[in-house]
Amino acid sequence: MRCKSCESSFQDYYADTCKQCHEHHKAKVAFLGATHPASFSDVVLFASDDEAAGPIPAHKAVLVSRSPVFRAMFENEMEESLSGTIKIGEVSYRTLGAFVNYLYTAEVRLDQQFACDLFVMAEKYQVQHLKDYCQTFLLANLNCDNSLSTYTLAHRHNAKQIIDAALIVITDNMDKLTSRKEYAKLKEKDPQLVIEIYEAFLSRHSSFSCVRTVYSPFTFP
Known part of the structure; x- marks a missing residue:
């Protein structure tokens, strides 16, 4: 069948x-069937990186039923709950709009960058259903070209399953990746991650001493 x-x-x-x-x-x-508390009124959200794009309307009842972070925000009478305006930092209007739409529909059309952006938002607001959906996409679309950026993102958010999968792709393509500017930037910005790549590379080869003479985290091209 x-x-x-x-x-x-x-x-x-x-x-x-x-x-x-x-x-x-x-x-x-189950996600869409969560209860909507009637005691919450409407609210608008702004992408602080693009406030000129205007507000994104939403309902507090939906936000609090989908996200523990929004629930705490409104139940504790924070400034946002009193003003009815929420400013979301470090997010584009497009990403915020898709995020809010997902809270209503559990639907989104992903590409690589969109999946990364929404993965970050889903973790920040503890929307596990969306986080799992983005993680599934990132794992399914992991390749040589996006492995370093995906690996770096996963490390920032402690996504072990993505880290492990990305390391396999990276260590299988060391000759290609170590010659790229992206890898050089990673060595400069976060050498600890490069050491992890090096250690993973060594662990996947049976001849440890032979590999050590060829590569080291600081002499990779």
Whole structure:
């Protein structure tokens, strides 16, 4: 049989979907089915990096039911809950709009940069459903060209599954990656991450002493 959602082949599971899609749909229904407390009124959000783009309207009831961070903000009568205006720092208007839309619909069309930006927002506001969705995308689309940037992002947010997957791609493509400006910038900005790459590279080769003579974290091209 073929899954109606992902079109992959599968053995009988639930109706017309494979097990993975079935679980995804269940999680989505649970996410959207969260209660909306009636005691909260409307609110507007601004992307502080692009305030000229205007406000993004939302409902406090939706925000607090999707995000523990928003719930704490409104329940503790912080400035935002009193003014009805929330300024979100270090985010574009497009990303903030997609984030708010996801809280209502659990839908978003991702690309590599968008997945990274929304992954950061999902972690900041503890929206686990969105964070998992972005992580799945980043893992599925991990390649030589984006491995260093994805690895760096994952380290900033302690996403171990992405870190481990990125290290495999990086250490499989050392000859290509160490000659790039992106790698040189990483050595300058965060040498500790380069040491981790070096150690991962060594651990994946059986001849430790032989590899050591060829590469070191500071003599990589």
